[in-house]
Amino acid sequence: MILHKFKNSADLDRAAADLIISMVRAKPNAVLGMATGGTPVGLYQEIVKTYKAGLVSFASAKTFNLDEYVGLPVTHQESYRNFMQRNLFDHIDIKRENTHVPDGNATDVDAECRNYDRMMFEQGPVDLQLLGIGGNGHIGFNEPDTQLSRGTYKVTLKQETREANKRFFNHIDEVPTHAVTMGMGTIMQAKAILLVVKGAEKAAILDATLNGPITTLVPASLLQTHPRVIVMTDCDVDYKVSF
Numbered sequence: 070m071i072l073h074k075f076k077n078s079a080d081l082d083r084a085a086a087d088l089i090i091s092m093v094r095a096k097p098n099a100v101l102g103m104a105t106g107g108t109p110v111g112l113y114q115e116i117v118k119t120y121k122a123g124l125v126s127f128a129s130a131k132t133f134n135l136d137e138y139v140g141l142p143v144t145h146q147e148s149y150r151n152f153m154q155r156n157l158f159d160h161i162d163i164k165r166e167n168t169h170v171p172d173g174n175a176t177d178v179d180a181e182c183r184n185y186d187r188m189m190f191e192q193g194p195v196d197l198q199l200l201g202i203g204g205n206g207h208i209g210f211n212e213p214d215t216q217l218s219r220g221t222y223k224v225t226l227k228q229e230t231r232e233a234n235k236r237f238f239n240h241i242d243e244v245p246t247h248a249v250t251m252g253m254g255t256i257m258q259a260k261a262i263l264l265v266v267k268g269a270e271k272a273a274i275l276d277a278t279l280n281g282p283i284t285t286l287v288p289a290s291l292l293q294t295h296p297r298v299i300v301m302t303d304c305d306v307d308y309k310v311s312f
């Protein structure tokens with residue numbers, strides 16, 4: 070892993086955006102893995118600025134999002150499809166048919182999960198996967214557990230995750246109880262991963278991710294086994310690698 074520390078969130082956003090933009094400039098038909106939540110909002114704004122300045126095009130790029138809530142209409146402000154449209158896709162020249170978000174309203178959710186993995190297999194691998202991290206170490210919505218899933222699946226959200234995400238809703242009861250998420254195997258197939266971690270409250274889980282044991286109880290710790298992970302953070306955490 071490579072750790073880049075930033076003094077402030079604005080510099081981090083710019084650097085993270087620049088990495089994604091460099092990937093698309095080098096490979097216009099790049100496959101990008103996208104994330105939602107509070108973390109990527111600023112870096113998406115930086116990407117949009119660069120696009121509007123005419124310095125990058127996403128016309129040939131493809132995207133696959135990590136996850137989607139189950140049972141939230143896509144028109145709901147907080148569905149991840151809606152989030153991606155509002156924060157990024159509506160403001161750049163990416164083709165709608167080249168953007169993929171799991172369908173959390175599929176009548177056959179298991180078939181939707183298999184279909185998502187099949188599309189990723191056929192169109193992938195992902196060149197650069199953007200990740201945030203949950204306070205409990207989840208990536209995508211892969212929650213801490215005694216075992217983790219390989220492919221895309223329907224997950225029951227932990228209460229702490231619903232609590233953390235209730236800030237986006239009027240009431241905790243409105244936060245969905247389930248989501249569809251890429252599994253750990255799907256995430257780990259990406260050629261390169263950019264993990265963005267913001268805020269002092271995430272310092273402890275970032276430390277566990279970088280320096281703790283590799284355990285399903287901290288799903289992000291599995292990233293220690295991936296050959297190409299760049300971590301960008303404004304947390305005061307060091308990578309205590311020793312040879």
Ligand SMILES: O=P(O)(O)OC[C@H]1O[C@](O)(CO)[C@@H](O)[C@@H]1O
Pocket residue numbers: 104105106107108109135136200201202203204208209210
């Ligand atoms: O960036 P936030 O809002 O802290 O969320 C943490 C992570 O949890 C998720 O909401 C679950 O997918 C991710 O989108 C995000 O990376």
